[in-house]
Every structure is written in C-alpha cells, then in structure tokens.
Amino acid sequence: MKKIFVVLSLIATGSMFLSFQQKPFDLKASMKRGEELYISYCLSCHMDQGQGIENIYPPLAKADYLMADKNRSIDQILRGAKGEMTVNGKKYDMEMPGFDLTDEEVSDLLNYIRNSWGNKGAAVTPADVKSVRK
Amino acid sequence: MKTKAITLSRRSFLKVSSLAGGGIVLGFSTVKAASSILDDAELFEPNGFIKITPDGIITIMAPNPELGQGVKTSLPMIVAEELDVDWSKIVIEQAPLNTEKFERQVAGGSGSVRSSWDSFRKAGATARKMLIEAAAKKWNVNTAECTTDKGFVVHKGSNKKGSYGEFASLASTMEIPKEVKLKDPSEYTIIGTRQRNVENKSIITGKAKYGFDTRREGMLFAMIARPSFGKKLKLFDDTATRAVTGVKNVVQHENSVAVLATSTWAAKKGRDALKLVWEDDGPLESTPDYMEALNKLIQQKSDAPKRNDGDVDQAFAGAAKILETTFEAPFLPHAPMEPMNFFADVREDKADLYGPTQTPARTRTDAAKALGLPESKITVGMSRQGGGFGRRLQSDYSVEAAMISKLAKSPVLVVWTREDDMQGGIYRPAGMYNYRAAINANKELIGWHLRAAAVNSGNASRENSFPAGAVSNFRVDSHNHISKITVGAWRAPNHNFIAFTEESFIDEIAHELGKDPVAFRLELLDRAKNSPSGSVAYDIEKYRGVVKLAAEMGNWGKQGVNGIYKGFGAHFSFGTYVAQVADVSIVDNKVKVHKVYCAVDCGRVINPLGAEQQIEGGIIDGLGHALYGELTLTKGVADQKNFNSYKLIRIPDAPDIEVKFVNSDAHPQGLGEPGLPPTGAAVANAIFAATGKRLKKQPFDLRIEPGS
Amino acid sequence: MATFKLNVNNKTHTVDVDPDTPLLWVLRDTLGLTGTKYGCGIAQCGACTVHLNGNAIRSCSLPVSAATSGKITTIEGLSENGTHPVQLAWDEEDVPQCGYCQAGQIMTAAAFLSRKPNPTDAEIETAMASHICRCGTYTRIKKAIRLAAEKGGKK
Incomplete structure (x- = not known):
C-alpha cells in the first residue's frame, strides 16, 4: 500500500483583487478596510489617534499638511517621504519608507486617515492612486 | 527526582554554558538539564551524541547548525530511535564545534540527514548495546536475554526492569563495541512519525536565543562602517563618535572602522557620527555592465564544454526548426531575518567565538589564520540562527568579529543593521542562460544547446540535469565572468535558477511540438531509459514517479477550468526528486497563484511534519523570488538597502500548498533546498497557459495588457 | 541621557537612556528582553512588534520617550x-x-x-x-x- 503524507488547506479567496471600479464608491467600506491597514503599517509611528509623537513623527489628526494635498499623500505612501516638512506649524524631519500596497489598499488607507480623528476629506479612489503611481 | 550538588569543574562549567545557550527540554516535562553538572565518572557519554546521568536524564546532542531546517529535531530523532527512548522525555542540546566527535557540522547542501543517517543510527545503537551489557552484568544474566523498552533495560526471564540511568555509571566503564546491529525499519517508533519542532515552546515564548541575543559579562556591542565594493578607507575622524554616550572604543580594522558601545543604539549612533572619507579602489561595475558582459559570453562556445553528447552543430545544421530563448537571473541578497552578527572574546592565547554560522569548522580555521592562534585554542559555539540561506556559509562576519575583539581587547558582539546586511552582502550570482533546441522534420527534439554564464560562479550550469541523457545531441557550455563583487551559495545554488530555465524551455518545446508538457517529459524519460545518450545522472524511475504523482495531485490536463490555469515544473537536486503543479488565475489583470501541488521523493522521511515545512518554505521562497527578488548594483553599491526597496513575498501572495512524499525505504536525502527550484517554472508555465506570455527574466514582469 | 519609567509586562522599570532610543533597544539591551527581535529598523518587517496599550506597534520605530504613558507587552509577557x-x-x-x-x-x-x-x-x-x-x-x-x-x- 502506498503510504503518503498529505497537507491540505483551503483555497484562499482572491478577494483582495476584486474590482472596485464598476460600483459607486463606498467610502465607509473603504475606511473600514483602511483601518486594518493603518493598524498594521502606520500606527506604531503616527499612533492610535493619529496624534503622532511630538517632535519626531508628525500628527495625522487635523494635520494641515496632510489635508492640503491628496496626491502628495498618495505619493508618500507609495514612495516614502524624506526631508523637512512643517505640520501644524511644527517642523519634522524623519524619513518614512514607502509601502508596497496595491492601488485599492492605498485608497482604503488614505480614506481612513483622511476621515478619522476629526479629519474630513474627499474620497481617494484606486484610480487616483493609479494615476499617481504612473 | 534527586539532584546532586556537585562542585563545578572547569569542564562541567563549560557544559553548563553551552546548555544555557542551546539546551532545551522536550514537551512539558519539568526535567532540568542536570546532566550538565555531574562528575564525568558518573556520566555515561559513549560518544558525542548521548549523555545519560544516573538520575535518568537522557540528553541527545544536536551537532549541526540549526537555522530553520529542523535538524535539531530530525537528527536527534534518528539517535533516539536506535537508543530506544521516549521521545517526549529527552533533553536536546546544541553541541559546539567538535571535529573529533562529529563528522560534519555543516548546514549546507541539504546534507545533514543524508550524510549523517548511518553514523547517527550507529551512535544510538552503540549506547543502547552498552546499556544492555551493563544491565546484564549488574543482574548477572546473559545479554542476549535482555532488551530495551523506551529508556529501560528489560530482562525477559526475571522480569527485571531498570531505567537507563541506573546503568549509566556502569555503562560508562564498558568497552565501546565495534559492531552494532541496527533496528529493522519495521520496528521504528520515532523515525517516520510527525514531530513538532523541539524548540517551538521556546520560540513562541521569546526564550529562544539567537546570535543577536548573545549577552556575556563585559561584552560591548559593535557596529562597523565598511567600504562598499570598490572603495577603501582614506581617513576618518571619530571625534563626534567618541562624544556619544555609551561609546567606549573605536578601532580600525583594515578598511573598516568599528564603534564599540554599551548598547546597540549607542553603537549605531556612534557609527552614524563617524566622518569617513572613502577612495576608489579599482573599477566598479553596475548591473547593466554585468548583463552586457554575460550577454557576450552566452554568444560563445567554450573550449571545454561541461557536457557534449553527440554533435550539436550537426543537429542544428540539419534542423527543420530551431527554438531559442535567453533567461536572465538577477543578483539576490540572502536577507535572512536575523542579520549577520557574531560574538568574539579573543585573548592573548585563546579565543571564544559564538554565534550563527552554517560552517563552524570554517569559522575556526579562518579565525585561527586571522588571529594567528592555533585552532586548538579556539572554541566555536553555535546559537540558534534566524535563517541563513547560504549567507552564513561564509566566515567574513565571524572572522571580522574576532579581529575587532582582538584589536579592542574586549568581548564584543558585532551586529549588522539590515542595511549593512543587504549592502555588504555576498550575493546569489547574476546569470544568463541561452538555450537552443533543434527540432527535425518529424517534430522530434534532436538537439539541445545551453550556453550559461554567471558572475564569479565557477560553473554556471548543472550540466547533468534532466533532460541530459534524453537528447542525442546535447551540449552545455559554461562561462564565468570574473568581478570584484562577492558572490556565494544561495539556497539551492545554481539549481535555484537553472531549474526555472530548463523547465520553462521544456514547456516551450512541448508547445512547439504540440505535445502535452507532462507527456513530453515522460516521453523524454522513456528515451533516457531506452536509448540514453551519455550518462544519466538521475534515477529515471524516481523522476517519473514524482512527475506522475504531481500531475495526478494537481489534476493535470485540464486548462482554464473555473479560470484556473496549470503549469508544471520538476527538478532533481540534493538527492531529492520534486515535481510541482501550480494553479494560477488572472483576476483583474493580476496573476494570483492559488495553489501548488508538490510530489517529493527524498528517500525515507525522518519527520514528515518537518519535511512538509521544508518543502512549503522552499515553494514560497521560490515563488517569492521569482515574483520579486532583484538586487541591482550601481557602481558596486546595491541599490536596495532594506525591505522597503527590496521586496520579499508576504502572506497575501502565499499559495496553498499540498505536499505528498513518495513512500520510500531508500537512504534519506536532502529537504532544505529541493522544494525551491521547480516553483518558478511551474508558475511561469501556468502564466503562459493563462496569458500566452513567456516569462524569461526574474523577477517576473507580470504586467498584463487588459483584455489579454 | 534621561530617566524614563516604563510599564513592561505589568512591571514598572526605570531606565536611563537617550530619549531617542527606540523602545526595541531598551527592551533588548537595557531590560534584557531579547524575545523582541530586530529585523529592519524601519517598521517594514514586523519582527520587533510589541503591544502598546493592546495595539501591535513596531518597537524599532517608537522612541522610548513616546512609550512611557502606556502598558507595554512583549512576547515574554503575552501569557x-x-x-x-x-x-x-x-x-x-x-x-x-x-x-x-x-x-x-x-x-x-x-x-x-x-x-x-x-x-x-x-x-x-x-x-x-x-x-x-x-x-x-x-x-x-x-x-x-x-x-x-x-x-x-x-x-
């Protein structure tokens, strides 16, 4: 008899590749997905209420620098940020690495950041991210 | 359980230290590793593998470096089987380098189990025999009437039963038998059973100590500013460095400057504060220069082909059709999760080295040379290791640590940052592989010509790989491009890329001939069997066995069912035959690898659970590097510095994996590497099936035109 | 150098380190809690993850000065x-x-x-x-x- 050892597991869902373009943009759902990403990638520096760390990591909550330019934020998430920046009147100069995220993920993440802790901003769509990525 | 209070001798103290570094207790037993503090006279230590104390503690030494390949579990399983003990009640301890006691303390070439299978079994069986003899002597009975049962010697006639511990002292006085009888495999109770990693408990509680976690009395942390390739140190100013709190010393070693401090962070701040002036030390190359040089080489034949069956020139001259494809491999860093580090305490007349190394003997030899000490005055201990993938086969970082300790006259733990590790590395050589296939008017493969070239790799090819032996005119030329860049073995050296090229090209030929890729491989195997050309360096039946099994597991034959496309890849390396089917689909113009089915023939499987892990890890490693791995050089300096610019596979890309091992009584073979090589090809061939696009370069360019 | 009070695994520790020292190195080098690992230093690999007030954070990128107000849990204190x-x-x-x-x-x-x-x-x-x-x-x-x-x- 042939004795074999088997490892079997379920086929993973391909849900992360679902298309978002056809449906009307659901900001709430996007923010919810973005919160998970925020916890994984951003929280350790920008902290749980987006308050940042004084003099080291800039705040995201009610941050003028953040809300001033949506495309700059997309670019910074994709390619990182380097050099001095002024946020709410204070200067910061730490390097942030770029993150390897999909268009959908960057849009989810920014929708969460731009609409939490007192922030209110227009939705960022995967298409917006795509155009900055190019 | 009684414990003994015994004065520590120098020797037993060393044992305690080594145990503290790597000793573990299996299962949830509360047994302490008291074996370490007993007098030698009471300890039964018939060989380097086994220690049994009078109070019954059985310790099995794991002599080989453990870096995730599971040998700290699988090797002691072999000893424990022949010793006949309860696996859940033994202590396993990492042995330091000892070339007198152990044959091969190396983690490389997937060789730990396959080279030690006989000697480990014999070590266990020898100890068992001596314990039986001691019991027989004590009981005054015939040894032939005694047997063992999980840590006990049993006398059938009198029903006497005693634990190994009871006979330890007496056994230690017995003569070591020259001949021992090994168990019949049908009697195995440990080998072939699923055993979890013996260090799981310490790993999941954060107690496992890696090289980076080494802490010794008076030790300083050191970070080193090293020149990039092609540079040397002109001058440096350490004024600001010495002003950093915690910095204790700055020493220059050749073209590097080491900063020693009381903490890792102080060492890093001190190093950052160095003012360094580098100067050129010869010409520097960039990735495009390498590719140009390699591209020139693969246009040429070599004077001494690695293999030359039949006459390829004639075959190609008479061919009805010639297929030609060139594959490109980038440099890769090893990037183990634990960056390079090593501890060294070098004194006037001796040196103590400790840390993660795949080759402790090489470390000792090279350190002895550098330090000017005899090897007998150097000890090398092995920590648990956060991966290696070939990087820790080198001794640059351990010898460097030894030199820094010597120069600074201090025990030192040299630590590398991720950036140091990625930029100061030793890389998988970049390579180029040009394949041509000659097909005659009857649509038969009559000629195969590979011209391989790589940077500093010696032989860039694996000339006896399948389909060598199955093609009547078969030639392999191999070229070496010499450069200053340091390269070295990277998990499944050469195989890691060669398999992708061979198996992709076979797929391409099969499609050209209008044949099913699996059927085509089986046909080639038939040809290697019935009318071989030249030597055949693989076992045709085993090869055929895994090809058929993988095809069966992966439901080979139907493409596009529910949008799933399948690709096939197989390869023989390190004694093991592996075949894989990859399932991919294209979702929103993106490639998704859903599942990899994998058939393995590695001879007897010692620990099926650990074996599965190794194959799974190899597949994910092979997939990850095929998708993302690329290190580029600009004038000798790596463009990628850390994991933000050097991409490794992450969990969303990891496919499900199903592994089956062919049931086999044959000598066990390698497992740490063979799972990796076929994956790139299986995935690339599936992507071809899905999109019609042939991937010839790693990392894969997966841009798919919408609608394709 | 400055003095910081840290609550790690339900124990209060007073450490004297540079304020910019990442929590990771305070845990590993000052407190001897080497279960938390260094992998990249730029919050990309996750080897240094600990809990700060129940959130998983990257200790390699968190200055010790920012960790004083919360409860820190490392792998040694998870259970x-x-x-x-x-x-x-x-x-x-x-x-x-x-x-x-x-x-x-x-x-x-x-x-x-x-x-x-x-x-x-x-x-x-x-x-x-x-x-x-x-x-x-x-x-x-x-x-x-x-x-x-x-x-x-x-x-």
Whole structure:
C-alpha cells in the first residue's frame, strides 16, 4: 500500500483583487478596510489617534499638511517621504519608507486617515492612486 | 527526582554554558538539564551524541547548525530511535564545534540527514548495546536475554526492569563495541512519525536565543562602517563618535572602522557620527555592465564544454526548426531575518567565538589564520540562527568579529543593521542562460544547446540535469565572468535558477511540438531509459514517479477550468526528486497563484511534519523570488538597502500548498533546498497557459495588457 | 541621557537612556528582553512588534520617550508559560522554521484576534501582510490564526 503524507488547506479567496471600479464608491467600506491597514503599517509611528509623537513623527489628526494635498499623500505612501516638512506649524524631519500596497489598499488607507480623528476629506479612489503611481 | 550538588569543574562549567545557550527540554516535562553538572565518572557519554546521568536524564546532542531546517529535531530523532527512548522525555542540546566527535557540522547542501543517517543510527545503537551489557552484568544474566523498552533495560526471564540511568555509571566503564546491529525499519517508533519542532515552546515564548541575543559579562556591542565594493578607507575622524554616550572604543580594522558601545543604539549612533572619507579602489561595475558582459559570453562556445553528447552543430545544421530563448537571473541578497552578527572574546592565547554560522569548522580555521592562534585554542559555539540561506556559509562576519575583539581587547558582539546586511552582502550570482533546441522534420527534439554564464560562479550550469541523457545531441557550455563583487551559495545554488530555465524551455518545446508538457517529459524519460545518450545522472524511475504523482495531485490536463490555469515544473537536486503543479488565475489583470501541488521523493522521511515545512518554505521562497527578488548594483553599491526597496513575498501572495512524499525505504536525502527550484517554472508555465506570455527574466514582469 | 519609567509586562522599570532610543533597544539591551527581535529598523518587517496599550506597534520605530504613558507587552509577557491561544496554535500547527520573525507575528496575531475574534481569510491576510517571514511559513500562520480564532471563540 502506498503510504503518503498529505497537507491540505483551503483555497484562499482572491478577494483582495476584486474590482472596485464598476460600483459607486463606498467610502465607509473603504475606511473600514483602511483601518486594518493603518493598524498594521502606520500606527506604531503616527499612533492610535493619529496624534503622532511630538517632535519626531508628525500628527495625522487635523494635520494641515496632510489635508492640503491628496496626491502628495498618495505619493508618500507609495514612495516614502524624506526631508523637512512643517505640520501644524511644527517642523519634522524623519524619513518614512514607502509601502508596497496595491492601488485599492492605498485608497482604503488614505480614506481612513483622511476621515478619522476629526479629519474630513474627499474620497481617494484606486484610480487616483493609479494615476499617481504612473 | 534527586539532584546532586556537585562542585563545578572547569569542564562541567563549560557544559553548563553551552546548555544555557542551546539546551532545551522536550514537551512539558519539568526535567532540568542536570546532566550538565555531574562528575564525568558518573556520566555515561559513549560518544558525542548521548549523555545519560544516573538520575535518568537522557540528553541527545544536536551537532549541526540549526537555522530553520529542523535538524535539531530530525537528527536527534534518528539517535533516539536506535537508543530506544521516549521521545517526549529527552533533553536536546546544541553541541559546539567538535571535529573529533562529529563528522560534519555543516548546514549546507541539504546534507545533514543524508550524510549523517548511518553514523547517527550507529551512535544510538552503540549506547543502547552498552546499556544492555551493563544491565546484564549488574543482574548477572546473559545479554542476549535482555532488551530495551523506551529508556529501560528489560530482562525477559526475571522480569527485571531498570531505567537507563541506573546503568549509566556502569555503562560508562564498558568497552565501546565495534559492531552494532541496527533496528529493522519495521520496528521504528520515532523515525517516520510527525514531530513538532523541539524548540517551538521556546520560540513562541521569546526564550529562544539567537546570535543577536548573545549577552556575556563585559561584552560591548559593535557596529562597523565598511567600504562598499570598490572603495577603501582614506581617513576618518571619530571625534563626534567618541562624544556619544555609551561609546567606549573605536578601532580600525583594515578598511573598516568599528564603534564599540554599551548598547546597540549607542553603537549605531556612534557609527552614524563617524566622518569617513572613502577612495576608489579599482573599477566598479553596475548591473547593466554585468548583463552586457554575460550577454557576450552566452554568444560563445567554450573550449571545454561541461557536457557534449553527440554533435550539436550537426543537429542544428540539419534542423527543420530551431527554438531559442535567453533567461536572465538577477543578483539576490540572502536577507535572512536575523542579520549577520557574531560574538568574539579573543585573548592573548585563546579565543571564544559564538554565534550563527552554517560552517563552524570554517569559522575556526579562518579565525585561527586571522588571529594567528592555533585552532586548538579556539572554541566555536553555535546559537540558534534566524535563517541563513547560504549567507552564513561564509566566515567574513565571524572572522571580522574576532579581529575587532582582538584589536579592542574586549568581548564584543558585532551586529549588522539590515542595511549593512543587504549592502555588504555576498550575493546569489547574476546569470544568463541561452538555450537552443533543434527540432527535425518529424517534430522530434534532436538537439539541445545551453550556453550559461554567471558572475564569479565557477560553473554556471548543472550540466547533468534532466533532460541530459534524453537528447542525442546535447551540449552545455559554461562561462564565468570574473568581478570584484562577492558572490556565494544561495539556497539551492545554481539549481535555484537553472531549474526555472530548463523547465520553462521544456514547456516551450512541448508547445512547439504540440505535445502535452507532462507527456513530453515522460516521453523524454522513456528515451533516457531506452536509448540514453551519455550518462544519466538521475534515477529515471524516481523522476517519473514524482512527475506522475504531481500531475495526478494537481489534476493535470485540464486548462482554464473555473479560470484556473496549470503549469508544471520538476527538478532533481540534493538527492531529492520534486515535481510541482501550480494553479494560477488572472483576476483583474493580476496573476494570483492559488495553489501548488508538490510530489517529493527524498528517500525515507525522518519527520514528515518537518519535511512538509521544508518543502512549503522552499515553494514560497521560490515563488517569492521569482515574483520579486532583484538586487541591482550601481557602481558596486546595491541599490536596495532594506525591505522597503527590496521586496520579499508576504502572506497575501502565499499559495496553498499540498505536499505528498513518495513512500520510500531508500537512504534519506536532502529537504532544505529541493522544494525551491521547480516553483518558478511551474508558475511561469501556468502564466503562459493563462496569458500566452513567456516569462524569461526574474523577477517576473507580470504586467498584463487588459483584455489579454 | 534621561530617566524614563516604563510599564513592561505589568512591571514598572526605570531606565536611563537617550530619549531617542527606540523602545526595541531598551527592551533588548537595557531590560534584557531579547524575545523582541530586530529585523529592519524601519517598521517594514514586523519582527520587533510589541503591544502598546493592546495595539501591535513596531518597537524599532517608537522612541522610548513616546512609550512611557502606556502598558507595554512583549512576547515574554503575552501569557504565563506560553498558553495564549495564539501561542498554542503556533505550536499545534508547527509554524516556526528559523523562528526569528515569529514573536512579532504572534504579537500582531494576538492583538488582531482580540479586535476581530472571527476573522475572514482576507482579513487575516491584511492584518499579517505587514510582516515578513523569510522561511515562508505563511500557509501555517494562516492555519494557526484560524485555529486560534476557533479555540479562542470557544472560551
């Protein structure tokens, strides 16, 4: 008899590749997905209420620098940020690495950041991210 | 359980230290590793593998470096089987380098189990025999009437039963038998059973100590500013460095400057504060220069082909059709999760080295040379290791640590940052592989010509790989491009890329001939069997066995069912035959690898659970590097510095994996590497099936035109 | 140098270090808690993950001066004797190979499951995507998190 050892597991869902373009943009759902990403990638520096760390990591909550330019934020998430920046009147100069995220993920993440802790901003769509990525 | 209070001798103290570094207790037993503090006279230590104390503690030494390949579990399983003990009640301890006691303390070439299978079994069986003899002597009975049962010697006639511990002292006085009888495999109770990693408990509680976690009395942390390739140190100013709190010393070693401090962070701040002036030390190359040089080489034949069956020139001259494809491999860093580090305490007349190394003997030899000490005055201990993938086969970082300790006259733990590790590395050589296939008017493969070239790799090819032996005119030329860049073995050296090229090209030929890729491989195997050309360096039946099994597991034959496309890849390396089917689909113009089915023939499987892990890890490693791995050089300096610019596979890309091992009584073979090589090809061939696009370069360019 | 009070694994420690020292090196070099690992120093690999007030954070990128106000939990303090459901699942699924990244993976998985006790596979992937395992134990990590969720839910 042939004795074999088997490892079997379920086929993973391909849900992360679902298309978002056809449906009307659901900001709430996007923010919810973005919160998970925020916890994984951003929280350790920008902290749980987006308050940042004084003099080291800039705040995201009610941050003028953040809300001033949506495309700059997309670019910074994709390619990182380097050099001095002024946020709410204070200067910061730490390097942030770029993150390897999909268009959908960057849009989810920014929708969460731009609409939490007192922030209110227009939705960022995967298409917006795509155009900055190019 | 009684414990003994015994004065520590120098020797037993060393044992305690080594145990503290790597000793573990299996299962949830509360047994302490008291074996370490007993007098030698009471300890039964018939060989380097086994220690049994009078109070019954059985310790099995794991002599080989453990870096995730599971040998700290699988090797002691072999000893424990022949010793006949309860696996859940033994202590396993990492042995330091000892070339007198152990044959091969190396983690490389997937060789730990396959080279030690006989000697480990014999070590266990020898100890068992001596314990039986001691019991027989004590009981005054015939040894032939005694047997063992999980840590006990049993006398059938009198029903006497005693634990190994009871006979330890007496056994230690017995003569070591020259001949021992090994168990019949049908009697195995440990080998072939699923055993979890013996260090799981310490790993999941954060107690496992890696090289980076080494802490010794008076030790300083050191970070080193090293020149990039092609540079040397002109001058440096350490004024600001010495002003950093915690910095204790700055020493220059050749073209590097080491900063020693009381903490890792102080060492890093001190190093950052160095003012360094580098100067050129010869010409520097960039990735495009390498590719140009390699591209020139693969246009040429070599004077001494690695293999030359039949006459390829004639075959190609008479061919009805010639297929030609060139594959490109980038440099890769090893990037183990634990960056390079090593501890060294070098004194006037001796040196103590400790840390993660795949080759402790090489470390000792090279350190002895550098330090000017005899090897007998150097000890090398092995920590648990956060991966290696070939990087820790080198001794640059351990010898460097030894030199820094010597120069600074201090025990030192040299630590590398991720950036140091990625930029100061030793890389998988970049390579180029040009394949041509000659097909005659009857649509038969009559000629195969590979011209391989790589940077500093010696032989860039694996000339006896399948389909060598199955093609009547078969030639392999191999070229070496010499450069200053340091390269070295990277998990499944050469195989890691060669398999992708061979198996992709076979797929391409099969499609050209209008044949099913699996059927085509089986046909080639038939040809290697019935009318071989030249030597055949693989076992045709085993090869055929895994090809058929993988095809069966992966439901080979139907493409596009529910949008799933399948690709096939197989390869023989390190004694093991592996075949894989990859399932991919294209979702929103993106490639998704859903599942990899994998058939393995590695001879007897010692620990099926650990074996599965190794194959799974190899597949994910092979997939990850095929998708993302690329290190580029600009004038000798790596463009990628850390994991933000050097991409490794992450969990969303990891496919499900199903592994089956062919049931086999044959000598066990390698497992740490063979799972990796076929994956790139299986995935690339599936992507071809899905999109019609042939991937010839790693990392894969997966841009798919919408609608394709 | 400056003095900081840290609450680590329910014990208060006073440490005298540079204010910009990342929490990671205070844990490892000052407090001797070497279970938390260094992997990249730029919050990309997750080997250094600890909990700060129950959130999984990257200790390599958090200056010690910013860690004084909260409760810090490291792998050594996740449970008594390694009995957290995530740790048990890691053992049961035999996840570790080299094991170096696993403390960080476990800390993130534990914080994640306390927020989302019954996650979908896609949610598991998102939560764990910020970690790197060079040995490729990902399929087992997924299984272990599913198992921990199952067992945790029954408690």
